[in-house]
Amino acid sequence: MMDKPISNRAWFLVVPVMAFVLFSSLIPMMTVVNYSVQDSMGQNSFFWNGSEWFQHLFDPATDIGGRFSRALVRNLFFSGVVLLIEVPLGILVALCIPKRGWAVGAVLVSMALPMLIPWNVVGTIWQVFARADIGLLGAALTGAGIPFNNTQDPLSAWSTVVVMDVWHWTSMVALLCYAGLKAIPDAFYQAARIDGAGRWSVFRNIELPKLRRVLVIAVLLRFMESFMIYTEPAVVTGGGPGEATSFLSLDLVKIALGQVDLGNAAAMSLVYNLITLTLCWVFFTTMTQLDARGSA
Amino acid sequence: MATVTLDGIGHAYGRAQTEADYALKPLHHVWEQGRAYALLGPSGCGKTTLLNIISGLVIPSHGRLLFDGRDMTRVPTERRNIAQVFQFPVVYDTMTVAENLGFPLRNRGMDRRQTAARVGEVAAMLGLVPDLNRRARGLTADAKQKISLGRGLVRPDVAAVLFDEPLTVIDPALKWELRSKLKAVHRALDLLMIYVTHDQTEALTFADQVMVMNEGRVLQVGTPAELFEAPAHTFVGYFIGSPGMNLLPAQVEGREAAVDRHRVPLGAAYPALADGRVQIGIRPEYATLSRTGGLPVQVQRIEDLGRRRLARVMLGAHPLVVTAPPDLSVNGAEAFVRLDPASLHVFADDRRVPGGAA
Numbered sequence: 001m002m003d004k005p006i007s008n009r010a011w012f013l014v015v016p017v018m019a020f021v022l023f024s025s026l027i028p029m030m031t032v033v034n035y036s037v038q039d040s041m042g043q044n045s046f047f048w049n050g051s052e053w054f055q056h057l058f059d060p061a062t063d064i065g066g067r068f069s070r071a072l073v074r075n076l077f078f079s080g081v082v083l084l085i086e087v088p089l090g091i092l093v094a095l096c097i098p099k100r101g102w103a104v105g106a107v108l109v110s111m112a113l114p115m116l117i118p119w120n121v122v123g124t125i126w127q128v129f130a131r132a133d134i135g136l137l138g139a140a141l142t143g144a145g146i147p148f149n150n151t152q153d154p155l156s157a158w159s160t161v162v163v164m165d166v167w168h169w170t171s172m173v174a175l176l177c178y179a180g181l182k183a184i185p186d187a188f189y190q191a192a193r194i195d196g197a198g199r200w201s202v203f204r205n206i207e208l209p210k211l212r213r214v215l216v217i218a219v220l221l222r223f224m225e226s227f228m229i230y231t232e233p234a235v236v237t238g239g240g241p242g243e244a245t246s247f248l249s250l251d252l253v254k255i256a257l258g259q260v261d262l263g264n265a266a267a268m269s270l271v272y273n274l275i276t277l278t279l280c281w282v283f284f285t286t287m288t289q290l291d292a293r294g295s296a
Numbered sequence: 297m298a299t300v301t302l303d304g305i306g307h308a309y310g311r312a313q314t315e316a317d318y319a320l321k322p323l324h325h326v327w328e329q330g331r332a333y334a335l336l337g338p339s340g341c342g343k344t345t346l347l348n349i350i351s352g353l354v355i356p357s358h359g360r361l362l363f364d365g366r367d368m369t370r371v372p373t374e375r376r377n378i379a380q381v382f383q384f385p386v387v388y389d390t391m392t393v394a395e396n397l398g399f400p401l402r403n404r405g406m407d408r409r410q411t412a413a414r415v416g417e418v419a420a421m422l423g424l425v426p427d428l429n430r431r432a433r434g435l436t437a438d439a440k441q442k443i444s445l446g447r448g449l450v451r452p453d454v455a456a457v458l459f460d461e462p463l464t465v466i467d468p469a470l471k472w473e474l475r476s477k478l479k480a481v482h483r484a485l486d487l488l489m490i491y492v493t494h495d496q497t498e499a500l501t502f503a504d505q506v507m508v509m510n511e512g513r514v515l516q517v518g519t520p521a522e523l524f525e526a527p528a529h530t531f532v533g534y535f536i537g538s539p540g541m542n543l544l545p546a547q548v549e550g551r552e553a554a555v556d557r558h559r560v561p562l563g564a565a566y567p568a569l570a571d572g573r574v575q576i577g578i579r580p581e582y583a584t585l586s587r588t589g590g591l592p593v594q595v596q597r598i599e600d601l602g603r604r605r606l607a608r609v610m611l612g613a614h615p616l617v618v619t620a621p622p623d624l625s626v627n628g629a630e631a632f633v634r635l636d637p638a639s640l641h642v643f644a645d646d647r648r649v650p651g652g653a654a
Binding site: 185187188190191193194195196197198201205206209210 | 348351353373374378379380382383388389390391399400403444448
């Protein structure tokens with residue numbers, strides 16, 4: 001019963017995958033690890049530098065440390081704001097999508113459109129849209145007497161980036177929630193009517209609990225992507241004005257490719273990576289544990 | 297508590313131009329206070345539509361619905377005092393069992409203490425007391441169905457309890473137990489209960505009166521014995537009983553029917569039925585396989601069901617299911633079938649023709 005067939009032919013399937021992972025992730029990753037513990041004087045000659053890059057990174061008094069901690073706070077703030085807007089708005093939109101009829105297809109397709117546009121095009125659209133001189137949004141706001149200039153005013157730049165992300169990704173939360181809502185059998189709504197429950201009570205006691213699982217996925221995806229955001233702000237604000245919208249990824253690219261400061265950039269990207277992984281893990285475990293406790 | 301009157305109730309989901317457009321064809325019926333009724337029929341026969349009309353989830357396109365003589369046709373669901381138990385158990389996941397049971401009362405503004413007292417009574421009746429403080433979502437399907445029922449019963453003014461195939465997702469071993477619980481609740485509370493099912497055993501054991509439906513039409517209303525012994529329609533004959541009634545095309549005249557070239561004596565006299573399709577029907581219980589005497593048949597196979605044996609036979613080109621007596625053994629395929637004349641029924645265009653004495 002217990003003897004499993006042993007076949008070495010399985011290696012033919014495993015080895016190509018391992019080779020692919022090696023070349024696509026592991027070797028580039030190890031190169032970064034390598035840069036993070038060495039320094040260079042140019043001429044492609046490197047020497048051992050120990051943990052100095054990391055010490056700088058974690059010390060806010062140094063230039064790089066200061067930049068890193070400010071960018072990290074900006075990133076966390078951005079993800080928080082984006083989640084706080086997109087999740088409730090997505091649920092609200094999902095509740096408003098019709099459940100049957102020809103309108104369902106039309107609404108779903110038009111809602112999916114922003115997600116189908118390449119990131120840099122989204123950035124370009126909003127860059128033009130928000131320009132204070134010729135952009136529809138920017139010019140309209142300026143014309144209405146509201147001070148708006150996303151190249152000079154940090155608040156304008158921030159609102160542009162946040163609104164752009166909401167425009168780009170709320171549909172995803174809404175579509176996930178819509179799928180979750182569709183899975184609720186009619187009997188629940190009928191029982192609620194018989195029990196005399198109001199609209200808010202139906203949402204609170206039926207819809208929201210049934211959406212819990214899709215919301216875990218939505219929050220996780222939206223957190224991960226907003227925490228790693230790069231392309232759209234790079235195109236719209238370029239991290240400015242000043243460093244007002246310099247998120248970790250933007251700063252990282254500036255250090256690595258602008259200043260060719262490989263040691264600092266390598267250390268930063270490793271820490272950035274670890275933070276993302278850790279936060280996702282924390283999110284996922286707490287939310288699944290809350291879920292498990294709810295079902296016990 | 298109430299007597300429910302269906303006054304020409306009918307429903308078409310779209311526009312009703314021909315009779316086929318009706319999901320439920322207009323009907324008159326009175327359901328009396330304190331009795332248990334079953335709506336029995338295959339999927340899509342309109343029984344759930346009828347149930348939803350009573351609970352107000354569907355507003356009928358035709359007719360009036362009366363509770364104790366009051367017109368309730370357009371009264372919204374939440375003001376009808378109806379309890380309904382659905383096919384799939386509905387519980388509020390985030391609430392405890394006690395909160396679930398108290399939910400309809402809290403929504404109607406009853407205070408906390410009175411609610412707790414009512415919840416206690418209902419929980420005791422349904423055997424849910426040990427679970428009162430547990431979360432409802434972790435419970436088994438049968439416990440969840442009890443909660444659904446309890447949310448209906450907890451309201452002091454409940455007029456009728458409706459069941460929409462409530463045992464479908466229940467473990468077979470627990471079905472019997474939950475069904476006896478429903479019967480016990482019915483006896484204890486003296487409520488009108490209407491039970492929708494496609495399972496004849498459930499319908500026949502639960503209800504005082506069974507309404508058999510097919511294709512949106514009520515074919516017969518009667519006690520289980522009436523449905524079995526005198527089906528008003530070929531569908532009732534076939535649907536009730538396991539296996540269903542045998543039906544044979546025949547010519548009927550006086551006290552005799554002719555199936556192909558065979559003569560079959562009948563238990564009563566019938567007028568000459570020339571028009572339409574005439575059939576005779578007999579239940580397998582009243583048709584017996586024998587070695588001599590009766591109609592000549594070809595035996596195809598004999599099924600031993602433990603307590604009884606059934607033979608599948610061919611009378612010419614017509615298949616029949618008959619009872620094979622325990623001591624009978626058949627050599628080869630040739631055998632005979634005796635039909636009890638008193639249990640033979642005559643149907644013209646699917647409707648039963650009553651026999652006369654002459």
